[in-house]
Amino acid sequence: MSGSDDDAILRSIRLFREALEQTQQLYVEAGEIAEGSYGWLAGDDAAGETATGSPGSLSSTSSMASQMDDLHQGFVMKVFAETLPDPNARTMEQRQLGRVLLEHIWHEPVMGTALHEAIDWLISTAQDLSWYDVTRPFLELPSLRDSWGEVETMAARLATMIAVVDGREDDGDRSRIHHIQDELEAAKAFAKRQPSAPTPSAFEDHSSQRSPERAAEPDDSETIDHQADIDHARDAIAWLRGEAKRLREGTEDRAGISKDAAAKSTPTVRGGGGMPPQPAPAKKSANQTAEEPADDRTPEQRLADARAKLDRLIGLEAIKNQIQTLANFLNMERKREEVGLPTTRPSLHMAFVGNPGTGKTTVARIIAEIYGALGVLSKGHLVETDRSGLVAEYAGQTGPKTNAKIDEALDGVLFIDEAYTLVDEDGQDQYGREAVQTLLKRMEDQRDRLVVILAGYPREMTRMIRSNPGLSSRVGTTMHFDDYDPEALCRIYELIAAKAKYELPTETRRRLLRGFTHLYFNRDRHFGNGRTSRNSFERSVRRLANRIAEAPEVTRELLVTMLPEDIELPNLSDEQLDALSQPEGMIRVLCTECEAPQVVDDRSLGGDATCSSCNETFKVSWGSPVIDVPMIDAPTIDAKTPDAKSTDTTESPEPTEANLPQDDSLRSNEDQGS
16 A cells, blocks of 8 residues: 555544544443442342352443443444445455454454454354344433434444545445434334333323323423333343343453464354353453442542532523532531531422423432432432322322332432322322322421422422422422523533534534524423433434535544534524524623623634633633614604714614523533533
């Protein structure tokens, strides 16, 4: 090969290795999130596995982070196998990427004859995996679903690199990349079709009663069945444990055989992971250590970590202040108790009121961690449910079912979404009433071991609490979650994009801000908020993948840059986005040096601006749109009078910001987490 060809393949190998590491990080971090959210579901099974594992590797293979690390190997193997053409048509450059992939999985080089045989094994093993298998935790664990767009991103990025590494791309390559995208969509659709516990058709299902407003939602709206989520999460965690073990043993066995083959030059290859065990001591990944305690952080470290998560959330400043005040009070009471002073214990049960996608579940999870760190709750875990997890189908079963769910949440937080569906206005729902009475008793009797958070739409939650004296006396705090404004929606989008290593140029930012502004001003009570940002990112990634598939050469800049034409927002056509993006516009920002409010051209988004107060240059990430309000019924002034003012139409009226409820904190230019 020429020097330029050598440079190209080396650059491709570097980019491919980076993408593999990013995929591994995505899966490992997802495992850590799942451990914190659903580790309690593993129960004694996980302990049993740890107790029966081999010495020296128990904790390293039992954590969800390690299991997700194993699963990511299946994911990257699947992408590689599905992107390649017929085995006989593999190019030399694609074999080199196969070598990089095998080194990533086995942590040791594979060369010579062993490389050809190992790639054959890799493809054969990947054929036994389905896309649903290698992505299942992201589809069935609620706390990981927000990362689905990143999963699609990594699949598209890896597949594109493999397809065009030889500098050529044909219709077959593009077809295979589109097929991978279609298969991922099919896996997502399959997960959504998975049923919860069957309901006998001969009886009315009282556990799934919905309010008239919710019943009127369109069929394709995003609904949440927490009981089904818990069931699916439990199944997914049990499945993950077994699948991770199978993948780990299969790759280690194959690595050992390939090592022997390289030494003897006489490899024996079979498909799948069923080779006779000849393990070679593979170097462990960063998250796998000989001993990995479940959580060795001090209470102070746990509290600091939880507060850091809270601080990284987009907006929600009023919520953050409420939680900080409550945490400070509880910490003070703990210190008073330590020195023998009298203490008080307020009711810690709460109501979260707000529309979907405003961060209620995320905040509930952080509150559970804070209470655990403060010692208010010994475990500090979160159990999510809704009416279906509390109300049974037959008379006499609701009390035991509600008690069982509360038992799961003891020493932690019970989060009940759409709690208002437990109470009907006419008082005829005896099943819901039984669940509420059972809940009220346990909320009072075990207030030292249980915190209940009731969540739902503002109007319905207010009506529910006011109509039930038992609830109003027990719910000590109500937190209001406002809809995210356009700037916050953009920041959430950027947060997701940044995790996947995407960059947003100025015109892309303008298109996003204009589009989200339109959606925000035309929203109804079912507006998706943060979910709208997530769904928009997922759609945009698919567009970007299609654009890359048509590119003659794939560069790092192409892989990480989202252009305006890549942006897709729900319920807005390209023509509408074009029309929204064309006019010039202004945004309101805060100078990061002196915090003085500034109004600047929105073409400075992603760039710099100079503060008119301190004359310092500052970065403009996002801003709140400024709306020009036309003057209506203005008096006509005679231009000849001394007080006459110019009527030159080139002068625009004073810009004012849209007068809608907004959180001033959302105008910060600091990148925050969600």
